[in-house]
C-alpha cells in the first residue's frame with residue numbers, strides 16, 4: 854500500500870469532485886468523460902463544469918482552510 858504524502862487539500866478536493874457530482878442538475882446527464890475546471894482566487898477554489906448536453910454551468914466554490 855502506497856502512502857500518499859504531500860497531497861494538498863486542493864488535490865483532495867479536486868479528486869473528490871472528479872469522482873462524483875458530474876451529473877448535470879438541469880438535464881441529468883452524467884459527464885463521465887468530463888471534469889471540473891478549477892480556478893483559484895486566493896483562499897478559495899472555484900470549480901466549474903459545463904454540461905456538454907445542455908450547456909448548463911455548474912459552479913462550486915470551496916474555501917481552503
Ligand SMILES: [Zn+2]
Pocket residue numbers: 877878879880881882904905906907908909
Ligand atoms: Zn445538462
